[in-house]
Amino acid sequence: MNEPHPYRATIVPVPEGIPRPLWSVMIPTYNCANYLRETLVSVLAQDPGTEVMQIEVIDDHSTKDDPEAVVRELAGDRVSFYRQPENVGYIKNFETCLQRSRGQLIHLLHGDDCVRDGFYRKLQRGFEENVDIGAAFCRHIHIDEQGNPIWTSYLEQPESGTLSNWLERIAVKQLIQAPSIVVRRDVYEQLGGFDRRMSCWGEDWEMWVRIAVHYPVWYEVEPLALYRRGATSLTGKSVRTGKNIQDFRQAVNIVREYLPSKSANKLSRTALRNYAFYALNSAKDFLSAGDSYGARNQLREALNCDLSIAIVRASIKLMIPIFRLMILSGLPWRQPANS
Numbered sequence: 001m002n003e004p005h006p007y008r009a010t011i012v013p014v015p016e017g018i019p020r021p022l023w024s025v026m027i028p029t030y031n032c033a034n035y036l037r038e039t040l041v042s043v044l045a046q047d048p049g050t051e052v053m054q055i056e057v058i059d060d061h062s063t064k065d066d067p068e069a070v071v072r073e074l075a076g077d078r079v080s081f082y083r084q085p086e087n088v089g090y091i092k093n094f095e096t097c098l099q100r101s102r103g104q105l106i107h108l109l110h111g112d113d114c115v116r117d118g119f120y121r122k123l124q125r126g127f128e129e130n131v132d133i134g135a136a137f138c139r140h141i142h143i144d145e146q147g148n149p150i151w152t153s154y155l156e157q158p159e160s161g162t163l164s165n166w167l168e169r170i171a172v173k174q175l176i177q178a179p180s181i182v183v184r185r186d187v188y189e190q191l192g193g194f195d196r197r198m199s200c201w202g203e204d205w206e207m208w209v210r211i212a213v214h215y216p217v218w219y220e221v222e223p224l225a226l227y228r229r230g231a232t233s234l235t236g237k238s239v240r241t242g243k244n245i246q247d248f249r250q251a252v253n254i255v256r257e258y259l260p261s262k263s264a265n266k267l268s269r270t271a272l273r274n275y276a277f278y279a280l281n282s283a284k285d286f287l288s289a290g291d292s293y294g295a296r297n298q299l300r301e302a303l304n305c306d307l308s309i310a311i312v313r314a315s316i317k318l319m320i321p322i323f324r325l326m327i328l329s330g331l332p333w334r335q336p337a338n339s
Contacts, residue, residue, distance in 0.1 A: 009095040009193035013186070014102050023053040023120060024103030024185070028093045029111030033065035035228065038147070040074050042114040042226075046121070047078070053120075054103050056080040057111070060093040067111070091203055095193045098185075106185050112228045113179035119224040122160075123182050126218035130162050134215025135208075137181035139223035145230060152223050153177070160220045167212040171259060172270040174205040180225035187211060195254060200238035202251035209255045239282065240294040245301035248275045269306075276305035280314050287318065292325040 004010055014020060025043055029036055036057070043055060055075075059067045061084045071081045082100065084093065097108055105127060109115065119138065126136035142150040156163060156175065169175065191210055194203040211217065238244045249272065256268040279302035286294035299318055302311060 005192050007196045008191075009092075009099070011095075011098050011185075011188040011193055013189055018102060019051075021050070021052050021054050021103045022124070023048075023105050023107065024101035025053060025055045025107045025109055026097035026101050027055070027057045027109050027111050028060065028090065028097050029057055029062065029067045030060040030087075030090065030093070031062045031064040032110075032112045033062065033067045033070050035112035036067050036070045037074055039109065039111055039114055040071070040079065042116070043109065044075060044078070046115070046117065046119065048120070050078070054080070054101065056082060056097075056100060058093060058097050058100065059083045060090065061085070061087040063087075089199075091194050091196050091198075098188050098193055101185060104185055105182050106188065107182045109179050112230075113177075114226040114228075115179060116224045116226065118222070122220050122222065122224065123218075126160070126220060127182075127184070130216065130218050132216055133162060133184075133218045134187040134211050135181055135183045136218040136220065137176050138220035138225055140177045140180040140225040140227050141223050142177075143226050143228050145228065147226075147228075150229065153180075155221060156219050158221070160222075161218065162216050163219050166217050167209070167259075168263070168267065170205075170212050170217075171209050171255060171267045173274045174208075176204070176208050177225065177227040178204055179227055181208070183211065187215060190214070195251075197254065198247040198251055199243070201244040201247040203247075205248075206251040206254055210258070213258055240286075240291070240297060242279070242297035242301040245275060245279045245298065245305065248278075249301075249305055272305040273308060273311065276302040276308075276311045277314075279305065280311070280318065283318055283322070287321055287325065290325065290329075292322055292329050295322045296326065 027039060047053060055078065057067060057071050057079060068081045068083065071079050084096065094108065098106065123136045123138065127133060139153045139155065141152045144150055191214065195206050198206065252268050252271045256264050259267055279298045283295045283298035283302065286298060299315055299322060303315055
C-alpha cells in the first residue's frame with residue numbers, strides 16, 4: 001500500500017497548513033449539465049458551510065453544454081469549478097477529483113446523480129461511531145432520466161452498522177453504486193486511485209473490493225442516494241460490443257490477486273458466473289429491442305466468463321432467437337474485424 005502503481009494514480013496527502021474540512025463533495029461532469037442542477041440542489045440543501053464541506057465540480061472538458069454557467073447561476077462562489085484543459089476520460093477525471101479534494105471524507109458524486117436529505121449526517125455518524133472503517137455506504141435507488149424510481153437496492157443487513165463478511169459478498173458482485181458511498185481520503189492515499197486497466201466498466205467495483213480487503217465498511221439501511229440510469233444504457237458502444245463484460249472480466253482477474261489465497265479462486269469463479277448471468281440478461285434485453293448485434297456480443301461474453309451447465313443451458317435457449325434475428329437483419333455471426 002501507499003506505493004507507486006503503474007495503473008493507479010498516487011493520491012498524495014493534503015499539505016500541512018491547508019484548511020481541511022470534514023467533507024469533500026467532488027462532482028465529476030461531462031456533457032450532463034441538464035442534470036447537474038438537480039445534483040447541486042440535493043447537496044446544497046444539506047450544506048453545513050464552507051468550513052465543514054468543500055463542494056467542487058470537475059468537468060472533463062464538456063462540449064455540448066456549459067456546466068460552469070449552471071454552477072454560477074445556482075451556487076455563485078459557494079461551489080468551486082474546475083475544467084480540464086482537454087478531455088482526459090472519466091477515470092482520469094476521477095483522479096483529478098481525488099487529488100483536488102481537501103476533506104477528511106470524500107464523496108465522489110457523479111454529475112447526474114443525487115443524494116436525499118440526511119445522507120451526509122447519517123454517513124458521518126458511521127465514521128464517528130466506527131473510527132476504523134475505511135468507507136460507509138447506504139442503500140440506493142435507481143431512477144430513470146426523468147427522476148422516477150425504478151427499484152431500490154436490496155438490504156445488506158437489517159440494521160445500520162459495520163458489515164460482517166463483507167469481502168465475501170462484494171468480491172462476487174457489484175452491490176454499490178458510486179453516489180451511495182463515502183471513502184476516507186487517507187484510504188485513497190494508501191490504496192491509490194481507480195485502476196486504469198478498465199476503460200469503461202468495473203473500475204468502481206474493483207475499488208470497493210480493494211477497500212474491503214483492507215478496511216471494515218459501514219452500512220446505512222436507509223436509501224439516501226439516487227443513481228440515474230440513462231436511456232443509452234443498452235445502446236452505448238461498450239455494452240453493444242460486449243466491452244463492458246470484458247472489463248468486468250479484467251477486474252475479476254485483478255481482484256483475484258489480492259483476495260485471501262484460500263478463497264480467491266472460489267470467489268473469482270462466483271464473480272465470473274454472476275457477470276455471465278448479467279451478460280445473458282443484457283442479451284435478452286437486446287433481443288427484445290431487436291438488436292441482434294448487441295445480443296450476440298453479450299451472449300459471447302457470457303460464455304467467455306463461465307461455461308457452467310447453467311450458463312451453457314441458458315445460452316443455448318438464446319442462440320436460436322438471436323440467430324433468427326441475425327438472419328432477418330442480415331448480420332453475419334462472425335464479427336467484422338473493424339467493428
